[in-house]
Amino acid sequence: MPSSIRPLVAGNWKMNGLAAHLSELQTMATGFEDASGGAAEALICVPATLIDRAVKSVAGSDFAIGAEDCHVEEKGAHTGDISAEMIADCGASYVIVGHSERRTNHGEDDATVAQKAKAGWRAGLTAIICVGETEAQRKAGETLDILERQIAGSVPAEANAENTVVAYEPVWAIGTGLTPTVEDVAEAHTHIRSRLVEALGEAGQSVRILYGGSVKPANAAELMAVQNVNGALIGGASLKADDFLGIAAVYSG
Template sequence: MRRKLVVGNWKMHGSHKGNAELLAGIVGARPFACDVAVCVPFPYLSETAVTLANTDLRWGAQDCSAHEQGAYTGEVSAGMLAEFGCRYAIVGHSERRAYHGESDQVVADKAKAALARGITPIVCVGETLAQRDAGETEAVVKRQLSAVIQKLAHCVGEMVVAYEPVWAIGTGRTATPEQAQAVHAVLRAQLKAATPRADTMVLLYGGSVKPDNAASLFAQADIDGGLIGGAALKAEDFVAICRAAG
């Protein structure tokens, strides 16, 4: 049995006061029957690490550089993240792909950089509405994942994969459990061809997961938890989603 994982992606939200209240609400709701983590903006990694240090909750970043060090103004390396005890780093989020022009190869390079520093990359894949309507969903997600599989080689089994249909992120629209499971099954099959660890790998769903739809999504055979956006900013909602995973 794969242990469920719920990861909160705060995106570009947060403040000292708000973070303290949010984390206190999550910490106070323990224990959970699943693994729980929050991926926070870079400036808040230190305070998050301090707050969660003596708990079973994990923390991570929303991105990392493909480079270890050098003249890369504004970049943050996996080595730097490791110093803050980051367990996870999200790479290839659709917003990074769309707004920063990150290619499949760049995403693969970032995943490799994270693993090299002992950080588990949460590799995001997903199609736009136009691609889904054109019947290209399977081809798109397999292409995106293939680049990472080729780059990581024998380390493929050490990453987490998150399927996030772009048309369902922050829109209020959600893939039905059956739609989400169909894509997760495709991804699991692709991973099985690449690593003997595929059956134990955690695959997350991300796309307007809420307390009222989390249980039905997490009940699917190949959905092992969620990458949570908006609902991760409200302790009550995030806790409810974590409960649904247990």
């Protein structure tokens, strides 16, 4: 892993958060640099209803705000959908695409995820492309094959460290309290790195690979120390400032 890769501590609020929760976000933004020792970058991806207000609430800090999904088109007759351009217009700088909950609940395939990543780029957003296996796939010994297929199908050939982050989230570990072993995480992230280099060439060496799946302050130090783990994509623990900053603190040295 190139030493120049700066870790990213990212949160995904999912379908959580009202205006009253922005005070937690402000606490995160004001405390993150001290918590991380300035060694990492911070991002929270919020529901579309909060993007504009979240951006304003962290104004003046280096704390980034992102969205949780986008439509592939710039505009059109897509009632209820939100384009990447609309997200960027609110001041966000990232968008999550291909989260397992989108793949499962909305039937999104690898090709759709790649299209959404390109839509994010079109609007000037960095795409966080999620990959990961289900419990059944892991038990069948298919983890590395699934990751290889998802990388090949979901990560466009034009991806690089500036426009793309990859997040490995074993589906069976999301919100369950279950966590892969350090050895499991190392194997998955090494495989993802090798597939990115194979697909993107030298650019694949610098793309950040985040680990997600029941990350919390108690296990963050062990997980973030794994080779090719360049940060975290945090679910439930990103809703509370104390938990989020506790995870960031693993980078304070």
